[in-house]
Amino acid sequence: MTTCLYKECFPATGVTLCEAAYFTHPPAPPPTAASTTAAAGAAAAAAASAPPSSRGSGSSGGGGSSGASVVQQPNLIVVRINRLEVYNLRSSAVGGTATGTGAASAGVTSTVGAATVGGSGAGTSGGGLSGGARLELVSSYHLHGVVESMAVLSGGQPGRRDALLLAFREGKLSVLEWDPRVYTLRTSSMHYFEADPAAQREGRAAVPLGPRVVTDPAGRCAAMSLCFSQLALLPALEADPLELTPNGGGAVTVGNSYLLNLNKMMGIREVRDCVFLHGYTEPVLLLLHEPDPTWVGRLRERKDTCCLTAVSISLRLKRHTILWKMASLPYDCYKLLAVPYRPAVLVLSPNLLMICSQTSQYAAALNSNALPGEVPPPLVFDPAREPPATTAARLATEYALNVHPDCAPAAGRNATLIADLEVVAAGAGAAWLSPTTAILGLQSGVLLAVHLQFEGPVDQRITAVRTGGGPVASAMVGITMAAAMRASAAAAGVTVGASSAIQSYMSYRGPKGVIFLGSWSGDSVLMQLRPRKPVVGEEGGADNPSKDLKRGRDVGGGG
Numbered sequence: 157m158t159t160c161l162y163k164e165c166f167p168a169t170g171v172t173l174c175e176a177a178y179f180t181h182p183p184a185p186p187p188t189a190a191s192t193t194a195a196a197g198a199a200a201a202a203a204a205s206a207p208p209s210s211r212g213s214g215s216s217g218g219g220g221s222s223g224a225s226v227v228q229q230p231n232l233i234v235v236r237i238n239r240l241e242v243y244n245l246r247s248s249a250v251g252g253t254a255t256g257t258g259a260a261s262a263g264v265t266s267t268v269g270a271a272t273v274g275g276s277g278a279g280t281s282g283g284g285l286s287g288g289a290r291l292e293l294v295s296s297y298h299l300h301g302v303v304e305s306m307a308v309l310s311g312g313q314p315g316r317r318d319a320l321l322l323a324f325r326e327g328k329l330s331v332l333e334w335d336p337r338v339y340t341l342r343t344s345s346m347h348y349f350e351a352d353p354a355a356q357r358e359g360r361a362a363v364p365l366g367p368r369v370v371t372d373p374a375g376r377c378a379a380m381s382l383c384f385s386q387l388a389l390l391p392a393l394e395a396d397p398l399e400l401t402p403n404g405g406g407a408v409t410v411g412n413s414y415l416l417n418l419n420k421m422m423g424i425r426e427v428r429d430c431v432f433l434h435g436y437t438e439p440v441l442l443l444l445h446e447p448d449p450t451w452v453g454r455l456r457e458r459k460d461t462c463c464l465t466a467v468s469i470s471l472r473l474k475r476h477t478i479l480w481k482m483a484s485l486p487y488d489c490y491k492l493l494a495v496p497y498r499p500a501v502l503v504l505s506p507n508l509l510m511i512c513s514q515t516s517q518y519a520a521a522l523n524s525n526a527l528p529g530e531v532p533p534p535l536v537f538d539p540a541r542e543p544p545a546t547t548a549a550r551l552a553t554e555y556a557l558n559v560h561p562d563c564a565p566a567a568g569r570n571a572t573l574i575a576d577l578e579v580v581a582a583g584a585g586a587a588w589l590s591p592t593t594a595i596l597g598l599q600s601g602v603l604l605a606v607h608l609q610f611e612g613p614v615d616q617r618i619t620a621v622r623t624g625g626g627p628v629a630s631a632m633v634g635i636t637m638a639a640a641m642r643a644s645a646a647a648a649g650v651t652v653g654a655s656s657a658i659q660s661y662m663s664y665r666g667p668k669g670v671i672f673l674g675s676w677s678g679d680s681v682l683m684q685l686r687p688r689k690p691v692v693g694e695e696g697g698a699d700n701p702s703k704d705l706k707r708g709r710d711v712g713g714g715g
Contacts (some may be wrong), residue, residue: 173675176638225622304366310375333407519571520618528564597629627678
C-alpha cells in the first residue's frame with residue numbers, strides 16, 4: 157500500500173533568491189598588451205577590407221567592439237522556493253549580432269523583462285543593451301527542500317568557475333558546481349551542522365530566522381550563520397595550476413568545515429545578518445547582532461541595542477580575532493550591504509541608512525521618524541472644562557506622529573534628513589549598481605537609488621533619490637557589479653585598492669547598470685540603468701540629486 161505524503165501540483169512561480177555567477181563557464185581572461193594589439197590590428201584590417209558602403213554602419217551594429225575581446229556575462233541563478241533555474245544573459249545588438257555568456261546553451265528562451273533608467277555617473281563607453289536583452293533558460297532543477305539562503309563562492313582566477321552554496325533549514329548546506337561534460341549540476345560536497353540541535357538552539361523551541369550563508373569576495377572561504385549564535389566556516393581549496401586554462405578549468409571547491417559557538421567564544425549572540433568586508437588581506441566577517449534584545453514597548457528604557465563586530469578569520473591557524481566593534485546602533489537594523497572595494501558596510505534600517513567602518517559612521521534619515529521630536533507637555537486634567545478622556549484623546553491625537561526624544565535612535569541625532577523623500581525601508585531588497593550606488597527595492601514598489609560619497613561634506617555622504625517604481629522586490633542582484641568585480645579581482649589580485657578597483661570598473665567593457673529584480677508577488681524584471689549628463693539650465697543643475705536618475709520602463713515580463 158502506497159501513501160502519498162506530499163505532492164506538488166504546480167511549481168512555484170515567485171522568485172525568492174537570485175545571484176549572478178560564472179557558473180556554467182569561466183570569465184574571460186583579462187586582456188594583455190599583445191592581445192590588445194592583435195585585436196586592434198585585426199579590426200583595422202577588417203575595416204580596410206570592408207566595402208566603403210558598410211564602413212559607416214559597422215559601428216552602429218556591434219557598438220564598435222567587434223575587434224575587442226568578447227565580454228562574457230555571468231549566469232543568473234534564480235531560486236523559486238524549491239526550484240533552481242540557471243539563465244544566460246543575451247544582449248542583442250542592433251545589427252543582429254549577439255553578445256552574452258559565450259557558452260553553449262540549451263533549453264527554453266525566456267524573456268523576463270527589460271527597463272531603461274537614466275542617471276548621472278560614468279560615461280556611456282561601457283555600452284548598453286542596445287536592441288534589448290533576454291534571459292535564456294539553461295536548465296531547471298527540482299530541489300528536495302526549501303532554500304533559505306544562497307551565495308556564490310568566487311573562483312578568484314579567470315579560468316576557474318564559481319560554485320553555488322545552498323543553505324537549508326536546520327543547518328544543512330550543499331555546494332553545487334556545473335559539470336560541462338554532462339551539462340548538469342553536480343554536488344561537490346554536503347555539510348550537516350545538526351550534531352546537537354538542543355545545544356545549538358540554546359533552549360529555543362524553534363528558530364524564526366533561517367540560516368544565512370555568505371562568501372568572501374576573493375573566494376577564500378564561506379560562512380554560514382545559524383541558530384543566532386552558531387557560525388560554520390568552510391575554507392576554499394586552492395586551485396591546481398595545471399587545471400586552469402583560458403577555455404575553462406574546474407570549479408572552486410571547499411574543504412573540511414568546522415563549527416564555532418560565537419556566544420561561548422566571543423559573547424556574540426542574536427546574530428541577525430553577516431557579510432564579508434572588502435579590502436582586507438585576510439577574510440573579515442562583519443556580524444550584526446543584538447546582545448540585549450528589546451521591542452517597541454521598551455524603547456524608553458532600551459533602544460540602541462544592535463552592534464557590529466568585525467572578526468578576522470585565519471584559515472590556516474583557525475584563529476579568529478575581533479578587529480573592531482561598533483555599538484549603539486538602532487534596534488531595528490536588519491541588513492548589511494558590504495561596500496565594493498572598501499572596508500565599509502551600508503547598514504539598513506526602516507528609517508535610517510548608515511555607512512559604518514572601523515573609523516567612522518555616517519547616517520541619513522529616510523523619514524522624519526528617525527529624528528527626535530519634541531517633549532509633549534504634561535497631561536493635566538480639568539474636569540470642570542472637559543472630561544479627562546477628551547483631554548487625553550486630544551493630546552494623543554496632537555502628538556500621534558511625534559517621536560519622543562527618549563525613543564529616537566542616537567544615530568538619528570546627527571543624521572541628515574533627505575529632503576522630499578519620506579519613505580520606509582523595512583524589508584527592502586538591495587543590489588549594487590556601481591561601486592558607489594546601490595538600488596533599494598522598497599515594499600511599496602518604489603525603487604530608491606542611494607549614492608555614497610566618502611569625501612566631502614558630512615551632510616552629503618549619503619544621498620537618495622527615487623528612480624520610479626516596479627514590482628515588490630523579494631530578491632535583487634547587480635549583474636554588472638558581479639562581472640566587474642570578478643574582472644578586477646582577476647586583473648589586480650586579491651588585495652585591490654579602492655582607487656584602482658574603481659578605475660577597473662570604469663574600464664569594464666560590458667553593459668553597465670544591469671540588475672535583476674525578482675519578485676514574489678509580481679513580474680520579475682531585468683533592467684538597465686544608463687548614465688546621462690545633466691542638462692544645462694535644468695532645475696537644480698548638477699547639484700540637484702533629485703534629477704540624477706530618471707527611469708522609464710520598456711518591457712515587462714512574466715516572473
